[in-house]
Amino acid sequence: MTYQIARTITRMLSGTVLLIIYLVQVTSRYQSGVLGMNELQSLAQLMLVFIGIGIGVTIAVEIVFHILYSIGIAVKESVKAGSCNDKDIEKEIGKNIEKNIKQDMVEDEMAKLIDLKSLRVGYVTAGIGFITSLIILVLGYPVFLMVNILFGSFFIAGIIEGLAKIVYYTRGV
Amino acid sequence: MGKKFEITNEIRKLRFFADEMTQQQLAEKAGVSRQTIVAVEGGKYNPSLELAFRIAQAFNVPIEEVFQYRAIEKKKKSNKKGDQS
Numbered sequence: 001m002t003y004q005i006a007r008t009i010t011r012m013l014s015g016t017v018l019l020i021i022y023l024v025q026v027t028s029r030y031q032s033g034v035l036g037m038n039e040l041q042s043l044a045q046l047m048l049v050f051i052g053i054g055i056g057v058t059i060a061v062e063i064v065f066h067i068l069y070s071i072g073i074a075v076k077e078s079v080k081a082g083s084c085n086d087k088d089i090e091k092e093i094g095k096n097i098e099k100n101i102k103q104d105m106v107e108d109e110m111a112k113l114i115d116l117k118s119l120r121v122g123y124v125t126a127g128i129g130f131i132t133s134l135i136i137l138v139l140g141y142p143v144f145l146m147v148n149i150l151f152g153s154f155f156i157a158g159i160i161e162g163l164a165k166i167v168y169y170t171r172g173v
Numbered sequence: 174m175g176k177k178f179e180i181t182n183e184i185r186k187l188r189f190f191a192d193e194m195t196q197q198q199l200a201e202k203a204g205v206s207r208q209t210i211v212a213v214e215g216g217k218y219n220p221s222l223e224l225a226f227r228i229a230q231a232f233n234v235p236i237e238e239v240f241q242y243r244a245i246e247k248k249k250k251s252n253k254k255g256d257q258s
Contacts, residue, residue, distance in 0.1 A: 002208050103197065108205035110218050169208070172217025 003104040004111060005169050007065060012162035014061045019155040022050050026148060037142045047151055073100050114168040122161030129153020177245045184214045187232045187239060202231035 025046065029035040035042055074097045133149040188194045200207040203224060212218035229236040
């Protein structure tokens with residue numbers, strides 16, 4: 001698995017977990033009566049909290065992922081060299097590890113093109129979510145549901161964007 | 174009728190003749206990731222003109238020795254049409 005695919009899967013997983021936690025929170029609060037159909041203010045508070053959590057979690061996941069990925073490369077290189085001594089890693093393999101990590105994390109023209117194309121897929125998904133939320137409102141469903149569909153569509157758009165990225169990386173652009 | 178064209182490459186062959194240069198080494202010389210070289214070599218991604226020149230430069234050959242622009246022959250479709258008639 002390449003760096004880009006592994007990174008995309010990690011992001012997708014964290015996004016999916018956040019979406020599930022949000023849905024569980026909203027459902028449980030709604031069932032317990034804390035959130036009502038007309039209490040958009042508390043719903044907006046919850047959403048803002050989740051946006052904040054989402055940013056924090058994304059940063060934390062990125063940091064942990066890069067640390068683990070770098071460790072993975074270091075282990076692979078040291079196994080390849082047939083030695084696991086700290087001195088050897090520092091002196092002989094160290095440069096190789098650094099070079100490999102840098103080489104893997106290069107964002108070249110293909111990565112940029114895939115980013116653009118998958119972003120377009122994400123925008124389309126978010127757009128469909130927006131239209132669906134409007135239809136829901138027109139059909140007479142409460143604003144509570146409309147706002148949740150809108151919010152959820154952004155999370156789903158992020159996940160679908162990740163899926164599109166994986167498809168582009170595996171099948172080609 | 175308008176012919177369809179495809180871009181093919183000889184990167185695998187050129188790597189072989191360059192002392193079995195690895196994809197990683199070529200990626201380093203061209204300044205891209207190994208994944209991009211894998212995609213270009215497999216015909217899954219057509220590089221920009223600049224990258225094409227950089228790859229050719231890595232092998233010290235002119236660009237037309239690395240990349241070719243060829244017409245695609247539609248054998249299967251023409252055979253099917255022939256069968257139907």
